[in-house]
Amino acid sequence: MNQLKELECPANLYRLSASYFSNRRAKLTINNYTTEKEVQKGCPQGSCCGPGYWNVLYNSLLNLKFSSRTKVIAFADDLIVLTRGTSTIEADNYANQELKKIERWATDNKIEFNDKKSQVLFISRKRNDEKNVSIYLNYKKLDQTKELKYLEIYSKFNFNAHIDYTTDKLIKLVNMLARTAKLQWGLGHKALKTIYEGAIVPILTYGVPIWVEAIRKSRNLAKYKRIQRLMNIKIAKAYRTISYDASCVIAGELPIEILIGQKV
Numbered sequence: 201m202n203q204l205k206e207l208e209c210p211a212n213l214y215r216l217s218a219s220y221f222s223n224r225r226a227k228l229t230i231n232n233y234t235t236e237k238e239v240q241k242g243c244p245q246g247s248c249c250g251p252g253y254w255n256v257l258y259n260s261l262l263n264l265k266f267s268s269r270t271k272v273i274a275f276a277d278d279l280i281v282l283t284r285g286t287s288t289i290e291a292d293n294y295a296n297q298e299l300k301k302i303e304r305w306a307t308d309n310k311i312e313f314n315d316k317k318s319q320v321l322f323i324s325r326k327r328n329d330e331k332n333v334s335i336y337l338n339y340k341k342l343d344q345t346k347e348l349k350y351l352e353i354y355s356k357f358n359f360n361a362h363i364d365y366t367t368d369k370l371i372k373l374v375n376m377l378a379r380t381a382k383l384q385w386g387l388g389h390k391a392l393k394t395i396y397e398g399a400i401v402p403i404l405t406y407g408v409p410i411w412v413e414a415i416r417k418s419r420n421l422a423k424y425k426r427i428q429r430l431m432n433i434k435i436a437k438a439y440r441t442i443s444y445d446a447s448c449v450i451a452g453e454l455p456i457e458i459l460i461g462q463k464v
Contacts, residue, residue, distance in 0.1 A: 203256045220249070241310050261305050270298050279313070280350055288322075288330040295320075295335050303338065315340045321348040321356065352406065359411035363420040370403060370427045374434070381434045392435045396453070400431055404456065408463045415460055428456045 201221065204214055224239040243250035254277070261279075262272055271282045281298055285291030306312055315337045322333050322344065335342045347354050347361045354361040377395065380386045387395075404424060414420050425444050432447035433440060448455050454462075 203260050207256065257309060261302065264301050264305060266298055266301065267294065269294055275351055278351060288333060292333045292335065299335065299337055313337060315342060318342050319348060320344045353410060359414035360420060362411055363414055363423055366403060367423040367427060370400060374427065374430045377434060389435055389437065396431045396435060401459065405460060405463045408460055412460065412464050421457060424456045
């Protein structure tokens with residue numbers, strides 16, 4: 201409500217919001233037992249106005265007075281803080297100062313960032329730089345990693361790790377499907393094709409405009425071709441000795457490099 205005031209929200213919408221946030225109660229009924237609790241913060245899961253109210257609240261975090269050496273980027277409730285310094289100690293100090301500002305903002309707005317899900321990535325071109333930094337959130341030292349996952353994309357200076365992560369994830373999924381997609385019984389051609397196009401392809405191509413250069417490396421492309429070939433064999437009910445190109449033709453699917461090119 202304070203943020204709505206600062207944004208000079210029209211009076212009628214402000215009163216509507218005030219009504220929405222007042223006298224709210226959550227009720228839970230199990231068998232013949234019912235319990236109620238007053239709700240003092242948050243919006244119902246999947247509510248229409250929830251994302252809008254969240255943006256109003258989170259916008260105040262992005263407008264904090266960070267130093268000129270810091271850039272803060274948010275997507276939904278994921279936050280990345282980029283800080284630079286001329287030395288490891290300097291970058292360490294600057295990062296901790298900025299996180300203190302974020303901690304105070306979180307306390308004022310009844311929000312707590314999860315330190316267990318937060319990580320630190322140190323980047324330096326100097327080989328003799330000290331690589332270990334001590335960054336704290338909620339008075340707890342954050343884990344330092346060599347590859348950072350942000351919005352389900354693994355990266356550092358390249359996206360090879362993301363290709364490996366996606367490949368490992370999909371191999372497990374394809375092997376699970378293989379148990380119910382035998383040559384003579386189980387899931388049929390149409391069902392497997394629907395699963396591939398509706399579940400496998402979105403995972404394969406997630407965030408592709410960002411990491412598309414990585415797939416042009418032969419080793420990375422070979423990994424994605426392996427995933428597609430395994431699915432093509434299941435879709436076409438073909439023998440495992442069939443080539444990759446032939447599997448695409450028989451299954452009626454575009455080769456993965458062409459499919460990725462269409463997504464960029």
